[in-house]
Amino acid sequence: MNKRSPVAAILRHGVLALMCIIAVIPLYWMVNSSLKNESEIFTSSFFPNAPTFSNYSYAFSQMPIVRMIFNSFGISILMTLLQLATSLLAAYALVRWRFRGKGLIFSILSLTWLIPFQAIMIPNYVLVNNMGLNDSMLGIVLPFCVSTFAILSLYQSFQSFPGVLIEAACIDGMNDWDILVRLIIPNIRSGIASLGIISFINAWNEYLWPMLITKKMENSPIQIGLKLFVNSDTNMWGSLMSATTVSCLPVLIIYLLLRRHIVDSFIKFGIK
Structure with a gap:
């Protein structure tokens, strides 16, 4: 045909x-x-x-939905910014500098991507608990401030950047920080934006670790609040659907505003 x-x-x-x-x-x-x-x-x-609309009024009366949505936004934005900052520095170091053990470090980073978070969740919990960060936004964000996926993604972008331009910048007297901030980042900002969108979505959907760390409802993200309406005795499905609808609205608005960038980011990293 x-x-x-x-x-x-x-x-x-x-x-x-x-x-x-x-x-x-x-x-x-x-x-x-x-x-x-x-x-x-x-x-x-x-x-x-x-x-x-009784389901909506009941959901708002049972939990601080607005506060929890702001918690989710704060956690997602902070986690995304930290992942971008650490991955930019790590990827630049792996591409730009030549040092002994570089291949071993890259191999270890690649292998850590295969380790599920559940395997290291208990040691992370013990560490966060000893630091006194339980039931705090920093305690939720800290184990995710470095992302192997983000490092490897930016590593590929840095490798495709012309090395001739970096050499010319070195001849002009630019240091590594200026090369990264003034030369490389402005030229790969589309890739950084795509990675930031994916990191934000992953952080917004995170459930298991915040459930383990948070104790108070007002300090929890919205995903933990939705669990309030599901228990072994009575499942408040109407209230659960109303709370879920409200929690989806911010992400829906972000998607409508940035839908082209979001689709391009999934296509970009799906091809990789």
Whole structure:
């Protein structure tokens, strides 16, 4: 079948439309369930018979949703900035400097990427607890301030940067800090922005470690608050869906504002 034929175009667009519907249905079901009462929530109706906002009022009364969303923003932004700062310095050192044991360090970094966080979670918890950082934003961020994925990603970007320009900058008397800040970073800012978007999304979705560290609801990110409505006795599905809907709104707004950069970042790092 010719790819330019109308039939092929209709098939391609039909498949894309079906995939979009499959992706949107869970979001629609979440919003739809948040507007239903408890007796109607398990019905298969696509629209609530009597829409109610009682689930939203109950969710806001049970936990500080706004405070927890700001906590999630603070944790995600701080974690992203620290990962970008440490990965920029580490990647530049691995690419720019020649020293004994460089290959060994790069190999160890690559191997640490294969170690799941659950394997080092208990030692990290003991360390954070001994430092007195339990139930704090710094305690949540500290184990994630260095990312092997970020280092390896920027390492590839630094390697593709023309070495002739760096040599010319050295001849002009620029030091390593000026070369990194004034020469390299402005020319690879698209890659840094893509990495920052992915780091922010990963930090926003982090659940297990914040649940282990935080004790008070007002110091927790929004993902921990959602667990409040799921327990062994009674599952408040309507309130859970309403709280989840509210927690998704900030990320949805960010996506609408930066959707092109987000899609480009996933394409960029997916190809890598």
